[in-house]
Amino acid sequence: MCKKLSILLLGFLIAAGACTSTQTYSSIEKGAQFMPETLGLVPGASAAELNFTWYADAGSGDVSQLRLFNEQGKLVKTVNGTANPASEGKVSHKVSVSGLNPHARYRYSVSNNGSDWSYDYNFRTAKQDSFSFACVGDPQLTLGEQDKTSNLFSADKTTAQGWKDTIVQIAKAGVDFIAGVGDQVDITAKGNENEYRNFFAPDELKTIPFAPAVGNHDRHYPFGYHFNLPNEQKFEPIVNAANKNDLETGTAEAAGNYWYLYNNTLFVVLNTSAYPDSAAAAEPYIDRFDTTLNAATAANRGKYTWLFVQHHKSTASIAQHIADEDIQYYVEAGFEKLMDKYNVDFVLAGHDHVYARSYAMRDGKPVNTDRDTIANPGAAIYLTVTTASGLKYYNIFDTEGIYVKNNTAYPYLVNGLTGSASYLQGNMPLSNSVGIQNKKPEYTVIQVSGKSVSFKTYDIDSGNPIDSFTVTK
Numbered sequence: 390m391c392k393k394l395s396i397l398l399l400g401f402l403i404a405a406g407a408c409t410s411t412q413t414y415s416s417i418e419k420g421a422q423f424m425p426e427t428l429g430l431v432p433g434a435s436a437a438e439l440n441f442t443w444y445a446d447a448g449s450g451d452v453s454q455l456r457l458f459n460e461q462g463k464l465v466k467t468v469n470g471t472a473n474p475a476s477e478g479k480v481s482h483k484v485s486v487s488g489l490n491p492h493a494r495y496r497y498s499v500s501n502n503g504s505d506w507s508y509d510y511n512f513r514t515a516k517q518d519s520f521s522f523a524c525v526g527d528p529q530l531t532l533g534e535q536d537k538t539s540n541l542f543s544a545d546k547t548t549a550q551g552w553k554d555t556i557v558q559i560a561k562a563g564v565d566f567i568a569g570v571g572d573q574v575d576i577t578a579k580g581n582e583n584e585y586r587n588f589f590a591p592d593e594l595k596t597i598p599f600a601p602a603v604g605n606h607d608r609h610y611p612f613g614y615h616f617n618l619p620n621e622q623k624f625e626p627i628v629n630a631a632n633k634n635d636l637e638t639g640t641a642e643a644a645g646n647y648w649y650l651y652n653n654t655l656f657v658v659l660n661t662s663a664y665p666d667s668a669a670a671a672e673p674y675i676d677r678f679d680t681t682l683n684a685a686t687a688a689n690r691g692k693y694t695w696l697f698v699q700h701h702k703s704t705a706s707i708a709q710h711i712a713d714e715d716i717q718y719y720v721e722a723g724f725e726k727l728m729d730k731y732n733v734d735f736v737l738a739g740h741d742h743v744y745a746r747s748y749a750m751r752d753g754k755p756v757n758t759d760r761d762t763i764a765n766p767g768a769a770i771y772l773t774v775t776t777a778s779g780l781k782y783y784n785i786f787d788t789e790g791i792y793v794k795n796n797t798a799y800p801y802l803v804n805g806l807t808g809s810a811s812y813l814q815g816n817m818p819l820s821n822s823v824g825i826q827n828k829k830p831e832y833t834v835i836q837v838s839g840k841s842v843s844f845k846t847y848d849i850d851s852g853n854p855i856d857s858f859t860v861t862k
């Protein structure tokens with residue numbers, strides 16, 4: 390090669406290198422500082438994907454762009470998404486990023502006009518070996534309501550602060566993501582964004598993906614504006630007397646049935662926020678769950694060892710929602726039979742603001758009553774988690790507080806009887822293995838290591854778990 394050509398080629402290579410090597414977070418043009426009002430992540434449709442959502446004022450930009458950087462801050466790509474009008478004069482920006490490497494760390498920045506960019510935040514993708522996640526329930530963020538019944542909080546501590554404190558503990562535990570079981574916000578008025586601002590306030594939620602379930606308090610359009618869900622199944626809304634013939638409520642009740650695969654574990658999220666007023670009225674919802682479970686398991690056949698369901702209204706509760714008829718109708722229409730049909734290993738739920746763990750259950754009965762280490766149960770364990778923020782706590786055997794005092798048919802009790810009255814005499818549901826009401830915010834850390842899953846539930850102020858158990862297969 391002649392000397393002249395070599396110099397030319399060298400010059401070209403330097404120039405080509407300069408084109409990409411200068412594209413780092415520190416050197417790239419960022420315009421003015423963009424501050425999204427809320428910003429959150431949800432696990433993606435596969436391990437190679439991740440979903441992002443943020444809010445900004447209408448009129449401040451109508452594009453959705455995300456710059457993806459590798460761990461060293463080098464620009465990998467810029468991804469475009471959608472921007473749609475949301476409530477209170479806001480725009481909901483959504484981007485789905487694909488082509489991510491497994492077990493990798495990335496940084497990202499977002500923009501709603503393509504010229505002004507946010508700070509950069511970190512996230513990491515699914516590990517190919519063991520992983521852990523946190524389960525939280527009913528943060529139910531309000532506009533600042535105090536936690537009046539807590540054993541822990543001072544009188545002036547708000548649920549917003551309680552939620553932040555819990556998320557800090559969860560981040561310290563080093564979990565890979567958070568699985569929610571509903572009632573993310575209290576939504577005292579539909580479209581009230583202050584509650585969502587409180588929900589997304591912890592900065593850790595810009596780094597740790599959060600997979601939400603729709604709770605009865607989340608039955609509004611803002612849920613869909615704030616969460617970019619993977620593999621969401623589309624269903625027609627049911628609008629009837631039970632939801633006051635309200636299209637927004639019916640639409641929200643039809644949303645939020647979705648799934649995601651994380652390493653060797655399949656998560657199917659179901660929407661039990663509706664209030665069916667008979668077993669027949671519950672059947673269309675059970676059909677939705679069947680459709681979603683069928684789609685999720687068919688798409689991932691042979692890919693998962695463990696199957697988790699996340700949903701809101703626990704069918705294994707032990708406190709004031711114990712005899713609720715809507716939950717009874719879900720069970721009578723076949724909710725727990727579906728868990729058996731699809732060989733679900735764990736059902737995570739909330740709604741009763743109390744901690745409860747069931748035995749391994751099949752066909753409505755305990756099939757394994759081991760407590761600490763449960764080997765090859767071949768049946769579902771139902772876990773009910775309490776509030777993660779400290780909004781309110783429901784008591785066990787609460788004669789005054791129980792919502793339905795006169796139900797003779799439900800729940801099914803350990804003494805062989807059914808109904809509110811026998812429960813209030815001190816008889817737990819036959820499913821119940823552990824029940825705790827500490828009146829403190831709690832969170833559960835779940836470690837999945839191949840064919841072993843261990844659960845540890847913590848009080849926010851305690852280093853020791855209040856309940857722990859391991860399941861193997």
Ligand SMILES: [Fe+2]
Pocket residue numbers: 527529572606740741742
């Ligand atoms: Fe709740």
Ligand SMILES: [Fe+2]
Pocket residue numbers: 572604605606701739740741
């Ligand atoms: Fe609830």
